[in-house]
Amino acid sequence: MVREELSSKSISIVEVGPRDGFQNVRKEIPTGDKVKIIDLLSAAGLRSIEATSFTHPKWIPQLKDAAEVIRRITKPPGVVFSALIPNEKGLDRAIENGLEEVVFVVSASEALNRENFNKSTWESLAELSSIAEKARRNGVQLRGAIAASFGCPFEGSVSVERVIEVAEAFRNAGVSAVTLADTTGMAHPLQVKELLSVLLSQLSDLPIALHFHDTRRIGLVNVYSAWQAGAKIFESSIAGLGGCPYAPGAPGNVATESLVYMFHKMGVETGVNLDRLVECSQITQELVSDRRPDQGQG
Amino acid sequence: MVREELSSKSISIVEVGPRDGFQNVRKEIPTGDKVKIIDLLSAAGLRSIEATSFTHPKWIPQLKDAAEVIRRITKPPGVVFSALIPNEKGLDRAIENGLEEVVFVVSASEALNRENFNKSTWESLAELSSIAEKARRNGVQLRGAIAASFGCPFEGSVSVERVIEVAEAFRNAGVSAVTLADTTGMAHPLQVKELLSVLLSQLSDLPIALHFHDTRRIGLVNVYSAWQAGAKIFESSIAGLGGCPYAPGAPGNVATESLVYMFHKMGVETGVNLDRLVECSQITQELVSDRRPDQGQG
Numbered sequence: 365m366v367r368e369e370l371s372s373k374s375i376s377i378v379e380v381g382p383r384d385g386f387q388n389v390r391k392e393i394p395t396g397d398k399v400k401i402i403d404l405l406s407a408a409g410l411r412s413i414e415a416t417s418f419t420h421p422k423w424i425p426q427l428k429d430a431a432e433v434i435r436r437i438t439k440p441p442g443v444v445f446s447a448l449i450p451n452e453k454g455l456d457r458a459i460e461n462g463l464e465e466v467v468f469v470v471s472a473s474e475a476l477n478r479e480n481f482n483k484s485t486w487e488s489l490a491e492l493s494s495i496a497e498k499a500r501r502n503g504v505q506l507r508g509a510i511a512a513s514f515g516c517p518f519e520g521s522v523s524v525e526r527v528i529e530v531a532e533a534f535r536n537a538g539v540s541a542v543t544l545a546d547t548t549g550m551a552h553p554l555q556v557k558e559l560l561s562v563l564l565s566q567l568s569d570l571p572i573a574l575h576f577h578d579t580r581r582i583g584l585v586n587v588y589s590a591w592q593a594g595a596k597i598f599e600s601s602i603a604g605l606g607g608c609p610y611a612p613g614a615p616g617n618v619a620t621e622s623l624v625y626m627f628h629k630m631g632v633e634t635g636v637n638l639d640r641l642v643e644c645s646q647i648t649q650e651l652v653s654d655r656r657p658d659q660g661q662g
Numbered sequence: 663m664v665r666e667e668l669s670s671k672s673i674s675i676v677e678v679g680p681r682d683g684f685q686n687v688r689k690e691i692p693t694g695d696k697v698k699i700i701d702l703l704s705a706a707g708l709r710s711i712e713a714t715s716f717t718h719p720k721w722i723p724q725l726k727d728a729a730e731v732i733r734r735i736t737k738p739p740g741v742v743f744s745a746l747i748p749n750e751k752g753l754d755r756a757i758e759n760g761l762e763e764v765v766f767v768v769s770a771s772e773a774l775n776r777e778n779f780n781k782s783t784w785e786s787l788a789e790l791s792s793i794a795e796k797a798r799r800n801g802v803q804l805r806g807a808i809a810a811s812f813g814c815p816f817e818g819s820v821s822v823e824r825v826i827e828v829a830e831a832f833r834n835a836g837v838s839a840v841t842l843a844d845t846t847g848m849a850h851p852l853q854v855k856e857l858l859s860v861l862l863s864q865l866s867d868l869p870i871a872l873h874f875h876d877t878r879r880i881g882l883v884n885v886y887s888a889w890q891a892g893a894k895i896f897e898s899s900i901a902g903l904g905g906c907p908y909a910p911g912a913p914g915n916v917a918t919e920s921l922v923y924m925f926h927k928m929g930v931e932t933g934v935n936l937d938r939l940v941e942c943s944q945i946t947q948e949l950v951s952d953r954r955p956d957q958g959q960g
Contacts, residue, residue: 552927553886581920582927584879585886588851622879629850629880 374633375591376412378543378573378599379405379620381648382433383414383448385605387426388616389652395429397651399436404647405602406443408640410620414467414599415445418454434461446507450481452495458504465505467543468495470534472527473516476547480511489533496537508534509543509575514559515550524562531567541571543599546586549579549615553589560593573597576618578604583618584626591632598623603645605652621645672931673889674710676841676871676897677703677918679946680731681712681746683903685724686914687950693727695949697734702945703900704741706938708918712765712897713743716752732759744805748779753793756802763803765841766793768832770825771814774845778809787831794835806832807841807873812857813848822860829865839869841897844884847877847913851887858891871895874916876902881916882924889930896921901943903950919943 382402386393398416405413415437421428430447439445446465449455458466470488471477477485492508499506510530516522527544534542544559556574563572574590574597576583587598604619624636680700684691696714703711713735719726728745737743744763747753756764768786769775775783790806797804808828810820825842832840842857854872861870872888872895874881885896902917922934 552924554928580923581917582882582924585883585924588883588886619879625878626850626880626883630852 373631374596374635375627376597377410377620377623377634377636378412378414378446378597379410379602380414380575380599380617381405381601381603381605381620383417383427384617385601385603386652387417387424388606389426391652392426393652395432395436398429398433401602401644401648401651402433402437402445404640404644406438406440408644409634409636410641411442411635412444412446415447417448417450418457418461418466419448419450420453423450431457431461434463444505446505448509449495451491452498455495455498455504459498459502463504465507465540466499467507467509468492468539469509469511469545470530471511471516471547472522472530473512473519475518476512476516479518485530489530492533492537496539500538506537506539507541507543507573508537508539509545510534511545511547513544513551514546514555515548517548517550524559527559528563528566531563531570531572535567535570539570541573541597543573543575543597545575545599546577546583549577549583551576551586552582553585556586556589557593560590560595564594571597573599575599577606578615578618581615583615584622587618587623588626591627602641603648603652605648619645671929672894672933673925674895675708675918675921675932675934676710676712676744676895677708677900678712678873678897678915679703679899679901679903679918681715681725682915683899683901684950685715685722686904687724689950690724691950693730693734696727696731699900699942699946699949700731700735700743702938702942704736704738706942707932707934708939709740709933710742710744713745715746715748716755716759716764717746717748718751721748729755729759732761742803744803746807747793749789750793750796753796753802757796757800761802763805763838764797765805765807766790766837767807767809767843768828769809769814769845770820770828771810771817773816774810774814777816783828787828790831790835794837798836804835804837805839805841805871806835806837807843808832809843809845811842811849812844812853813846815846815848822857825857826861826864829861829868829870833865833868837868839871839895841871841873841895843873843897844875844881847875847881849874849884850880851883854884854887855891858888858893862892869895871897873897875904876913876916879913881913882920885916885921886924889925900939901946901950903946917943 416430417427448467576586600620600623601617606616714728715725746765874884898918898921899915904914
């Protein structure tokens with residue numbers, strides 16, 4: 365325990381609620397509400413916020429106001445705002461709108477990559493080099509994300525070798541970090557430990573982030589297991605938004621406030637003010653709730 | 663990982679929903695519904711069920727039908743039904759009703775013991791010897807439970823030494839196991855690891871069970887941490903009932919179905935049929951829900 369405590373005094377959080385959360389809320393969230401929530405997040409001490417996605421509105425209409433959100437949010441010094449991009453067009457829009465960081469997603473599963481992006485994993489990775497080059501020329505930081513890193517709803521299990529191949533492609537393209545995403549909440553703590561022990565030793569120069577969904581209520585156990593294995597960057601979502609657009613009340617991403625609570629109890633710093641974060645979570649739930657009292661939903 | 667997997671191929675679960683859950687549900691649950699839920703729990707493969715509490719109905723009116731519940735439930739061979747007892751009178755009623763196991767609770771915190779039982783921790787432990795003697799004479803198995811093992815809402819932190827003192831008193835009285843209860847959900851995984859590493863080495867002959875509340879959503883992380891430290895017995899509650907009588911929808915105990923899901927994913931056996939357990943959870947939620955559609959509660 366002493367060893368863990370000495371080597372793990374702080375972690376970093378990437379707040380993804382405004383992207384992964386908002387895109388899964390069925391009702392339209394007014395742009396002003398999105399801006400308000402993002403401002404509360406940065407005010408609570410979050411230093412990395414995935415604020416939106418530059419994806420064609422045909423695919424994700426919930427985030428069609430991406431440019432306006434980026435224009436209107438308060439940008440305190442030291443806070444990095446990023447956006448997800450599905451392709452080079454997304455990068456162009458991110459650059460136009462002055463973003464300093466983008467996230468490019470590739471799925472470790474062929475089937476999921478085709479479902480999401482209508483191309484193979486290797487076609488996506490082929491696009492990566494020109495995206496990386498353009499991002500560099502424009503001074504935009506690029507992060508990589510590997511969807512279905514712990515399993516795929518179509519293909520079932522995904523091999524460790526496959527995840528490492530994609531991670532290496534990202535590293536070779538010069539990304540600043542790679543996120544392992546448990547897109548549909550299939551990971552379990554021993555699997556997390558195993559994948560990270562291989563990845564952190566084989567790609568020790570590449571910062572690894574973890575993105576767990578809480579679909580089956582073990583998301584935070586996976587966070588803990590990843591932290592034990594040496595991970596220091598975690599993605600989470602305010603109020604646990606996200607991940608399950610068709611089941612109101614069902615768990616989405618790991619909730620940022622639960623993650624912060626756990627690490628603070630363990631003496632691990634996050635830089636976040638938990639009281640302000642809990643307040644932000646309550647306001648977020650009020651603003652984005654799918655549930656209307658007249659429906660009497662449980 | 664190989665070491666853990668080899669040494670931890672199975673765990674035992676004590677289902678406490680019918681006691682810790684039902685006593686925290688505000689509306690009166692008809693006895694027939696309680697019996698139905700308990701029968702579904704044993705049919706799903708649970709082999710140890712804390713079915714009720716023989717406490718004065720003035721204190722816990724929700725469980726005033728304890729004797730009738732015990733009389734009416736199906737008792738499949740191999741399933742042990744237990745009841746919580748706050749004192750010798752409770753033991754007498756348990757014996758009258760033919761129970762084979764009882765649980766006697768003492769709080770590691772003076773303040774909580776006085777609040778719950780109107781006596782000091784040592785007065786409770788003094789009662790223990792006559793309870794243990796009577797239980798033995800009547801062929802009733804006795805388990806001990808230590809409330810506030812990880813902190814007290816009145817006193818704050820509770821020392822490891824204090825928990826060990828109470829656990830030793832239980833062991834000397836000849837209990838079959840001791841449960842460390844995180845009564846108000848204050849535990850965190852590093853604390854769990856520390857307490858267990860001391861306890862399992864100093865009292866290596868005493869089976870230790872863990873009872874975590876999910877008040878702050880990290881209950882299952884504590885379960886995982888305890889399992890890593892060598893614990894093999896876990897208490898949990900169907901549908902996560904319990905722990906928070908005044909906040910409908912707020913988390914109670916660790917949910918049995920989440921715990922079983924996690925261990926099965928990890929390759930650890932529980933003897934429980936997860937599909938039947940999930941079905942039981944859904945029926946339980948319907949039968950005991952505090953929420954009524956006409957109130958439009960979220």
